[in-house]
Amino acid sequence: MQTYFHNIAGDFVRVNIPQTDNDLREFMQWVRGAAGRGSVALDTETTGLDIFSATYRLRTIQFGDAHTAWVIHWERGGRFHEAALWALKVIPRFLIHNAPFDWLVLDRHAPFALEILAPKTVDTKIKATLIDPRQPMEGGIGTGLKPLSAHYVDPSAPDTQGDLTAVFRSLGLTKVTGWAGIDLDHPTYNLYAGLDVILTARLDPCLTAELDRLGVRAALVEYEHEIARMCSIMMRAGIVLDQDYVHVMSATLREEEAKYGAVAARYGVESVNSGKQVADVLLAMGETLREKTDSGAWKVDKAVLLGLADLDRDWQRIGARTPNPVADAVLRAKRAGKWCTNYADTFLNNLDANGRVHPNIQTLAARTGRMSITKPALQTLPSSDWVIRRAMLADPGHVMVSTDFAAVEMRVLAALADVRRMKQAINAGEDLHDFTARLVFGPNFTKAHRKLCKGIGFGKVYGGGAATIQRQTGAPMAEVQSALQAYDRAYPEIKRASSRWQREARGTGMVTVSATGRRLPLDRLRTYAVVNYQCQSAARDVLGTAMLNMEKAGLLDYMKLPIHDEVLASVPARAAADFAKEFERCMTMDLFGVPITSEAEIGGRSWGSLYMKDAKSKYVPSLLIEQDEWYRANPHAAYAKAA
DNA sequence: GTAATCACG
């Protein structure tokens, strides 16, 4: 037995690394005792974060309690596999920090099913996030094992991840190659692997006590574990990528980038991504720039450049001026480059051996509890053009179904602030913005009036004022101000709720508590954001509730992505209409007397098919049309090609 | 590392 000792919070703790069959028997003896005493902390060391790549390896599995850790060298195979798998099976409850990662690692590489491991897991990261979702930079404790251990367990707790990267460098390895390249018997590697589970075991009771002290309900903690498990199953399934399509798209976008980059270069812009170069050249050409950035540089963003290029927001000629060729070229080169790097290439770089991408869904990413998706960032693919989403396919024999909540944030606002007239209008099935425009401008309101009322609604949900509503809607300032006053008279409950939430937050250490009991820290200088925090957070939990409904309805295996107010799914083509109805049913509920409703759209094989209403891609019309004869004849049925 | 930019809900 290789053994290391360390001091944590005044206690000597022990890290055991079994070497022989005898050592493994000793480990199993410990497991029998520990399994009877309660939860066991669990962690894995692997070759990196790309769980689904072909070369990925599981290296060690660690088990431990507050005093003892066992680092099982999985890589040695044989008896080490047997012992670790047996422990995973017989231990009734596990503590894991950031459980979805280890669930997926063990599911794919042990293999040990996440369906078995997840129900007996407590995730200390979920608990910590429900106590304070902020990172250290924002004034919070942070949600990593290191800052949490330093705060709750021992101020001098080691930075097991950070310190190891220094070890990697001393061995001629990097932050990336170190996890795969470090010797399995390296003392620091093993010590830190063991300390991670000991720290997790010590952290958990502190978090439990803190949740208790703050009055966070156990049901909320439980519910977040269910959401995490569901999202892990979505991550494991992944999404089919149309690789042939993406290769063509990538090459075409690079050509486009080069072509317009060359135009910009002829005018002296070496790098189209350099705002300074673009501004210098534009000014030298005699253009007038009006806006500055926060740091005082000339602002040359998309809105500015579109104006100079005489293009509207849909990139159509306005005819108001002579287009500036540099602005036009910079716009096109930047877009093509960004789409290629951000989307096409990222898709190809995140493929598994079966041609699927497995996005990383973080179930509690935002301060408000909202989820985020990374690698690739599938919540942020362009929606005004279908070219990028066209790359993502439903499973074989399936079609894509997307189900959206109807105006969920406004409805949530009406429910939370108990806005009497708004609730009446929604319950009567009226168009809310029409209804508001009638209240504000009378029965003869115009389309512009409706647009302004919609803008004011957004302003209320975001906590904005007259100036931003004016900027967004383009309506005259005087009209915005008078409409705002009329709006507040029509829906006086919104201001009252905002004041009440802010007052309550000041009384509880600048934390507003959501409808589900979520703690949302407010920034002292932006307390007006409380309205948005309440709405965004409640909308997140409306989505979470709908997701639980979906699992009950047997839909989990068809779910692909949660996108704030939408769920993307891949369903059998022949039964698509029935599935769509089921998704709508799961996304229909009552929130404090306000109906939450949804609408499903049935697409074809590709995600992009749901965005092809205009048939052709506005921004890159040549992309597929010129490459694909078949597509040219069947623009609406592009998905069928892959089916 | 920070700023700017651009993609989404």
Place this chain on the structure above:
DNA sequence: ACGTACGTGATTACT
């Protein structure tokens, strides 16, 4: 006293 648009992820340029 006043007014403040919210939340993300990712890349590139530049210090």
